[in-house]
Each structure stands twice: as C-alpha cells, then as structure tokens.
Amino acid sequence: MAERQASEIRTVACIGAGVIGAGWAAYFLSRGLRVRAWDPAPDAEQKLRRVVDAAWPALTELGLAEGADPAAITLHPTVAEAVAGADFVQESAPEDLGLKRSLLAELAAATGPDVVVASSTSGFPMSDMATEATDPARLVVGHPFNPPYLIPLVEVVGGTATAPWAVSRAAEFYRHIGKSVIEMDQELPGFIANRLQEAIWREALHMVAAGEATPEEIDRSITDGPGLRWPVHGPCLTFHLAGGEGGMAHMLDHFGPSLKAPWTRLDAPELTSELRDDMVAGAEVSAGGRPMAELVAERDRAVIAIRRAVQTARAAGRS
Template identity: 50%
Template sequence: MFKAPKDVKRVASIGGGPIGGGWTAHFLARGYDVTTYLHSEAEIPAFRTILDTAWISLTALGLAEGASLDRLTIETDIEKAVEGADFIQESAPENLEMKQELYRRLGEVVPKDVVIGSSTSGLMMSDIQAKCATPERTVIGHPFNPPYLLPLVEIVGGDNTVPEAVQWAGEFYRIAGKAPLMMKKEIPGFVATRLQEALWREALHMVANGEATPEDIDIALMNGPAPRMMAQGQCMAFHVACGEGGMATNLDQFGPALKLPWTRLEAPELTQELRDRMVEGCNDIAGDQHFSDMATQRDKEIVALLNALRASRDDG
C-alpha cells in the first residue's frame, strides 16, 4: 500500500514557523529533498533565519551524505508544495477548523498512499481528519521543540487511520533519524508533554506557595533529575538504582511513599496489575543486561554529559 519508508526521497513540510522550519531543516540535514509550503512570500526571511540557525546545530550533529540547504524548494501554492512528495509533515497553526480544512484539501490532492504526519501538540487526529476523504494515512507525528535538535517524535493514529500508516510513520521517522514513540492511545498532551506538564504544574504550585523561586526550580532540574534522565528514563533509573531487586524492590520499598505529600498529584492505587506492568516493562527494557552493567553504563554516560556541558559552557 505505502512505498517502503527507506525509499522516501522527497518530503513536503507545511508551515514556516519554528516547528515547520525546524522540521524542514531536519529533513534537509538527513539528506532529503524538501519542499516547504509557506502561506506567503513575506514569511521567507523569518523562515530562512530559522533554517540558518538550525543548520549550525545540525552540522555540528553531523549531516547525512549529500545533505544541503540547496535541496529546499519553497512554494506558496499548497498543491505545488505537496506534488511528488513521498511524505508530508504538517505544522500549520494549532487551530482545529484550519487543520480540518487543510486535511480536507490534502485529502483530495495528495495520493492516498502518501502518509501525512501532523506536528500538532494539542489536537487529536480523530478530530483533525474529520473532513478528510482519505483519512486512513493521516497520523500524529509530534516533535519536541526544537524539532531539529530533540529526537523524540510521538506517533498515533486517529479513529480512521489504518494501523499500517502508523507503523509506516514509526519506521520512516526512525530512518529519518528520530526516536519514535508509538503511542497506545490518543490522549491529550500525548506522553512527553503530560510528564512535563505534571512537573510544570507542581513547579507553579511551589512558586505560588513561596516554596521555591523559578531559579530554584531550574537549579533543581538541571543538576538533579535531568542528567540522569538523559541517560536513563525514570523507570530504568529506579529499576537500576534498586540493584538486583529492580523495579519490584522500588515499588515494594517506596510504594508507601506514593501516599506521602511529595507532590500535589495523587498517585494511582498500586494494584497488583500496575505493579506487574511496571516490573515486566522494566525487565523487558533490561533484557539480559545485569543491573551492575547498566549502572556502570549510566555512570559513564552521566560523566560524558557533565563533561560535555562543562566544556560547552567554558567555551561559550
């Protein structure tokens, strides 16, 4: 049904803001031909600035062979912009009616074997695709800002998306150098923003209550959870910190702490089912790695991160 993800040559990117511009730069850096749709030519200077800024970082991260800013075409006619594209990344403004109208139009002019991914952070694909005559190939492909730097892309379909399109998108983004997260359900905020939003709202509560200043919040995050969370997500961080017993020990030992007022968010009941899911999930990630090897690798990575940050700051 769909062209093999590895055979994608041309990407169309819709939208010239920081997200659309970031995506354009990313795909160019991975060696694709890119056609970007801008609403008007007046947007070109600001769009070029976004590209030039992103290109500095992308070059430092390493460009794909043949990657070039010269492989960009800018179009202000949407039909011309999507012509010949093997994949479409849509980063139009976050307005449901506008997106619905856009997908209605794309549904007519884009061949139905071309997957369309939406950068939306706040809308559901089931809603966006409501007026699209060919919704089966429309998916969420939500990047994390800035999209030319952070690897995450959250992927999920809407009610009328076929599973093959979702799988295709996951495979395509992986080939295009991203870290795909295949979501299990359409939920507001997806996964990453939900986690960040919980933290953010707790931060706002603390500032509102005079418990911390914005500076305190940032000192805490940068020097505490963040370096570890870059090497290991929170699940594996707890799993490995608990040694041989892993997540099971964590939940048995710190389970009671879930009832403590350590945040204003109430924890779910720690049922046997939740415990099993957490333990089995961590065991799946760990595979046959011994906890001590994972701890050694964690330490090595955190050291590399701290040294890199220090060098980057001394230098800048």
C-alpha cells in the same frame, strides 16, 4: 496499491514553516531529502532560510547524510503546489483545532493514495483533527520535540479512521531518518512525553503560587539535580537504580505507600495575574537578561554535546 518503502521517500512537503515546521525542514534537508514548503506568512521564506542556516552547523556536527544540501528547499504559494510530487507531508500549522481540521482535509485531498500526511500537533488526537477529511486513512500524528532538528523523539499515533499501514509507514520513515520513534497504539491526550512534562510543570506552578520556590530555584533543582540523570536513564530506570541491587521491586515493595504522600498537588493551580507575573519575572531571572537567540544557541550547543556525551558513555559500557 504498492506501498513505497521509507527509503524511497525523497521529497517531503513542510506545511507551516514556523519554529517547528522550519526545524523539521532543516532536519529533512540534513538527511539528504528535498523539501517543498508552504507558509502563509509574508516573510515566511526569509524566516525559513534563517532557521535552516542557523541549524546547519549543528546538523553538520551531528553528521549530514550524503547529498544533504541546505539549499534543496523551495517555498510555494499554495498548499497544492507544495505537496505536488511530495512523498511525505509534515504539517506544522499553529495549534488551532479548526485550522488543523481544514488544513488536514485539504492535504488529504491534495495528495496521492500512498502519501502519508503527518501532523506535528503537540496535543490534539487525530480523531479530533481528521473530522473534515473525506479520506482520513493517511492522516497520522508525528509529534516532534523542539528543536525537531536536534531532539530525536517523535511520537506516532493514528486516529480511529487512520489505516494501520499509514501509522507503520510514518514510524518506519522517521526511524529511517534517524529519529527515536514511539509508536502508540491508542490516542492519549498529550501523548506520553508531554504528559510527563505537564506533570512537572503543574507542580512548579503550584510551588511558585504558594511562594514555596522561585522559578530560578525550580530550574536549578532540575539542571543541577535529577536533570543530569534523565538524558541517560529515564524516570523508571532511575527509580530502578535507586533501589540498589533490589532495584524496582525493592523500591515498590518498600516505598509504595509513600506514593500516596501528599507531595504533589491534585489540581492545576488558578493562573492568577499574580502567578502569571511571578512566572514571567522568574523566567527573566533564569534567562539572566540574555536575548532569546542566545538562549536558543546555548540550548543547541548543549543538546549536541549532551547527546554525544550520552552516546559515548553508553558505548563505553558495551565495549
């Protein structure tokens, strides 16, 4: 069949309209696409429109595509109706393997032979999710980061039964709408970024469990420390700079042995009720009593400003 170009994708179906699905919908709308949504929750439409409305000022500030319209979204009572006429499907159902399996099978069956169905899963390999689909060739992972309307990264990877063209096409579509895409050639549990986040998270839990640091200290050690460098230079480039003129080679040749130092704990800590309570209380301290909506608004304002700041700083070096 003739494969459609990414630029020919005009209508996206958003299947599941929770925080991630609705965030995707807002982003697609901002790129001038039409969105057809489905979600089984009784108040889904209200919630969906609330997320889109809340995201729109941020998206406007970042720059809307021509013809972008926050109202170009419709909610449909069935999956089949939502995907009718859609050129691309983004599935963002809850992270439940059984649910993902049946939903992806239904989506593969309900869509045409040139429509890619991407899953927002944050950890399941597509080979595990595609087992019930009679035609799994068009099923790919398209893993976003919260909030999908502000964080550019999308990790794209297929399963063993996915056709290579479907992976390429999803990657091409996301790039076309302005995402930063990592196209992986193998299935890796947790993909890339979540493995790195998870490594930090486990060490943080260990320190709290051992009474060595509080969640507030852990958060501040990142926000006022290495976190200030990470939006501009990732961990490898940061290490490269730490080596001075000798860069990465100097660091590895001189500090390689200290990699083996027992700084990082080996296993995940036991999630005792005490650790659970310490983490919950600590998060409340970090939140400073502010309601979730205020924290979300703060994050969104900051992410926009940080993205701008990094872009400007990078551009200044090239001029």
